[in-house]
Amino acid sequence: MTGAASTTAVSGAQPEYTSDEMMSIAAARALENGKRCFVGIGLPSTAANVARRTHAPDLVLIYESGTLGSKPDVLPSSIGDGVLAETADAVIGVPEVFNYWLQPGRIDVGFLGAAQLDRFGNINTTVIGDDYTDPKVRLPGAGGAPEIAASCREVFVVVRQSARSFVDKVDFVTSVGHGSGKGDRERLGLPGAGPTLVITDLGVLRPDPETAELVLTQLHPGVEVEDVRAATGWDLQISPDLTRTEAPTAAELSTLRTLKEASR
Numbered sequence: 291m292t293g294a295a296s297t298t299a300v301s302g303a304q305p306e307y308t309s310d311e312m313m314s315i316a317a318a319r320a321l322e323n324g325k326r327c328f329v330g331i332g333l334p335s336t337a338a339n340v341a342r343r344t345h346a347p348d349l350v351l352i353y354e355s356g357t358l359g360s361k362p363d364v365l366p367s368s369i370g371d372g373v374l375a376e377t378a379d380a381v382i383g384v385p386e387v388f389n390y391w392l393q394p395g396r397i398d399v400g401f402l403g404a405a406q407l408d409r410f411g412n413i414n415t416t417v418i419g420d421d422y423t424d425p426k427v428r429l430p431g432a433g434g435a436p437e438i439a440a441s442c443r444e445v446f447v448v449v450r451q452s453a454r455s456f457v458d459k460v461d462f463v464t465s466v467g468h469g470s471g472k473g474d475r476e477r478l479g480l481p482g483a484g485p486t487l488v489i490t491d492l493g494v495l496r497p498d499p500e501t502a503e504l505v506l507t508q509l510h511p512g513v514e515v516e517d518v519r520a521a522t523g524w525d526l527q528i529s530p531d532l533t534r535t536e537a538p539t540a541a542e543l544s545t546l547r548t549l550k551e552a553s554r
């Protein structure tokens with residue numbers, strides 16, 4: 291799949307799907323039933339809602355606006371979307387989300403998006419460019435993501451992979467991943483394990499246990515190692531145990547497409 295793009299159609303014996311759909315479904319599969327997931331808006335929210343409607347009906351979706359156990363039938367347009375409160379088991383105050391649930395380690399997985407990501411899983415969602423006051427692109431900002439990245443027991447990141455997004459050095463560290471390498475989180479006093487999984491439209495990366503540097507561990511169907519290297523701004527390490535992602539099933543695709551259609 292040379293030059294893979296988010297709209298690339300992938301075909302074979304299974305139904306046709308795009309690389310964006312593969313990414314959302316691979317991200318959904320990573321979420322275990324029964325876990326508590328702090329859901330970021332955008333790609334993470336899509337994946338979390340697919341997970342809840344497929345293999346993980348008891349996945350507890352927590353959004354920053356204070357909704358615990360939301361079961362939206364459409365993809366929420368923001369953390370303030372009424373559907374999150376209307377379908378929640380409980381609605382609590384934002385300080386309670388952060389001070390009671392997040393910071394003491396009561397949330398299993400924080401699920402975040404990114405505009406830029408580096409080899410240690412540090413995330414930029416603030417600015418592109420060297421000058422904060424005069425950036426090339428001003429991004430949505432931090433929101434609660436730095437706290438989520440600090441304190442969830444682990445963090446999953448879902449992001450489209452390209453030389454623009456997978457950079458050697460992020461222009462701004464919005465949310466700390468593994469800092470400058472193994473041991474940095476402990477040094478900084480960050481309680482959670484940090485990014486343990488990065489899911490992209492090309493494959494899946496995990497931190498090396500010795501160095502915390504992201505290593506390619508899984509390739510999506512039709513993607514080759516060289517495609518992933520070309521979409522990475524550092525010398526990407528490849529796992530010796532590289533595996534292939536299973537293509538989306540018809541049921542997974544139908545769930546994803548139905549949700550997206552309902553959210554238009």
Ligand SMILES: CC(=O)SCCNC(=O)CCNC(=O)[C@H](O)C(C)(C)COP(=O)(O)OP(=O)(O)OC[C@H]1O[C@@H](n2cnc3c(N)ncnc32)[C@H](O)[C@@H]1OP(=O)(O)O
Pocket residue numbers: 329330331332354402403404405406414415418427429430431432433434435438454455
């Ligand atoms: C709990 C919480 O959710 S806290 C909220 C904190 N905020 C986040 O977590 C946001 C995370 N998501 C991001 O950062 C995403 O990259 C977003 C929102 C900036 C953009 O994502 P998408 O809407 O999927 O759009 P897309 O990736 O196509 O980018 C849209 C535009 O953003 C800009 N942009 C995004 N990433 C980059 C980048 N790495 N470099 C330069 N420009 C960029 C570009 O202008 C781009 O338009 P273009 O492709 O025509 O150049």
Ligand SMILES: O=C(O)/C=C/CC(=O)O
Pocket residue numbers: 331354367368369370432433434435
């Ligand atoms: O402010 C935040 O932390 C998150 C904002 C995302 C949203 O508005 O949906």
